Amino acid sequence: MEHGHGTGRSSFRAHLSEFSAVLHMLGAWQMRGGRFIMNDAVGYTAGMDAKFFVAESQVLLRKLREWSSARRASTHEMHLSADKFEGGPEWTPPEHLADTWPKTGRIRMLALPEDSVPARRPAGRPKMPSA
Numbered sequence: 001m002e003h004g005h006g007t008g009r010s011s012f013r014a015h016l017s018e019f020s021a022v023l024h025m026l027g028a029w030q031m032r033g034g035r036f037i038m039n040d041a042v043g044y045t046a047g048m049d050a051k052f053f054v055a056e057s058q059v060l061l062r063k064l065r066e067w068s069s070a071r072r073a074s075t076h077e078m079h080l081s082a083d084k085f086e087g088g089p090e091w092t093p094p095e096h097l098a099d100t101w102p103k104t105g106r107i108r109m110l111a112l113p114e115d116s117v118p119a120r121r122p123a124g125r126p127k128m129p130s131a
Contacts, residue, residue, distance in 0.1 A: 024061035028053060031060070031107060042100040052105035055093030059107045 005011070019026065036049045093105050 024064060025057045027064075028057035028060050028107070032056065032104070037102050037104060039100075039102065042098055044098075044101045048094060049102075049104060051094045054091075055105040056107055058091075058093070063107070 016023075032053065036046055036053065038044060038046045038049060096105065
């Protein structure tokens with residue numbers, strides 16, 4: 001226990017559940033270095049950047065859900081219940097209006113080569129070889 005808080009796997013899972021509605025926003029915030037960008041000289045306001053931040057978090061949420069559904073196992077379900085913090089189907093991100101604006105509103109999707117990703121092992125305790 002560190003500073004009066006549990007640090008084990010069960011504590012981590014409990015905290016993960018508590019933050020499930022905003023995990024995509026926390027991830028997008030971390031990916032943009034924990035800051036908003038403003039540049040009044042080119043007309044890029046804090047309000048515009050906040051909208052692009054929402055767009056980034058929506059991209060991340062969609063990609064996390066795709067990843068989760070592709071590897072879902074009944075006992076290891078991702079906690080992505082972003083009902084309150086998800087743009088509706090009618091919401092679209094704003095359009096970039098100038099080439100001088102920062103490149104925000106999207107997340108670079110990087111993929112690892114298939115041969116560098118370890119194979120997923122079957123769930124449960126490994127079977128003991130028969131003697």
